[in-house]
Amino acid sequence: MTAVTLEPVRPEDLAAFKYRLQDAFTQAMLADYPDFPEVIPPVRDIDEALASPGGEALQIVHEKEAVGGAIVSGDGSAMLLDFIFVDTEFQNRHLGLAAWRAIESRYPDAKSWELVTPYHEKRNIHFYVNRCGFHITEYYNSRHPDPNYPQEEAGSYPDEESGLFKFEKAMHPLQE
Numbered sequence: 001m002t003a004v005t006l007e008p009v010r011p012e013d014l015a016a017f018k019y020r021l022q023d024a025f026t027q028a029m030l031a032d033y034p035d036f037p038e039v040i041p042p043v044r045d046i047d048e049a050l051a052s053p054g055g056e057a058l059q060i061v062h063e064k065e066a067v068g069g070a071i072v073s074g075d076g077s078a079m080l081l082d083f084i085f086v087d088t089e090f091q092n093r094h095l096g097l098a099a100w101r102a103i104e105s106r107y108p109d110a111k112s113w114e115l116v117t118p119y120h121e122k123r124n125i126h127f128y129v130n131r132c133g134f135h136i137t138e139y140y141n142s143r144h145p146d147p148n149y150p151q152e153e154a155g156s157y158p159d160e161e162s163g164l165f166k167f168e169k170a171m172h173p174l175q176e
Contacts, residue, residue, distance in 0.1 A: 002062065004098040006106055009057035009069065017057055017069055018046050024068070024085035032120060041083070049073060049082035058106075060086065060099045067095055070103060079107055081115040100132050104171070112170050116140070119163040128167050138166035 009017045022039050029036045049055055052073035060068035068086035072079060081103070086095050104110070115134070117124040119141075128134040140146040141163035 002094045002098040004067070004095060004102050005061045006058045006070070006099070006102050007061055009059055013059075014057065017059070018043060020066075020087055021046060021069060021071075021083055021085050024088055025083075027088050028121070028123075046071070046083070052080070052082070054079075055082070058103075060095065060102070062090070062093075062095055062098075068099060070099065072103065072107070074107075074110070076107065076109050077111045079110045079113050081113055084115075096127060097131050110171050112168060114169075115167050116146070116164045117167065119165060125165065132169065134167035134169045136165050137168045140164040140166065 022041065022043075025040045026036075026038075029038075029040055049071045050057060054075055055071065055073040058070045058072065059066045060070065066087075067090040068084070070084040071082040073082055074080050084096070084099060084103075086093075086099070104113075113134070115128070117128065119139070125136075129136065138144075146164065146166075
């Protein structure tokens with residue numbers, strides 16, 4: 001497997017980290033919707049994740065180069081993968097799975113992980129379910145909004161492609 005490490009984002013690198021996160025997410029959206037008019041996610045969403053209890057921004061490092069990042073939060077037991085990305089120029093090199101495994105190793109006391117991803121992101125869905133072992137547990141949409149964000153529409157995506165899947169993964173302790 002491809003080797004990566006995780007390093008906390010230094011305060012002086014945070015602005016560039018946010019830009020890279022937005023670029024990766026926006027490029028993925030533009031691949032499916034070339035006329036999509038927004039930069040995503042909004043900085044307020046990134047800042048909110050960082051301000052969450054236990055919020056931590058991490059660089060994904062491969063061969064001494066930052067190739068992506070993640071923001072995680074939680075109490076050490078119930079964890080949230082707020083964002084994870086691989087910079088566009090480093091995609092398709094198995095870095096995402098290596099990064100996820102490094103995140104699991106960084107939080108060995110986590111009993112569960114949770115995340116959401118857009119309905120239309122088939123590549124993400126495959127990655128989380130088939131590669132990382134998550135299960136889809138809920139589908140947020142205009143008729144069933146995310147209870148954590150009831151004031152917002154569940155995705156500002158075109159037509160039938162709106163909505164978000166909630167994923168969960170229960171961590172099982174190793175048997176001795």
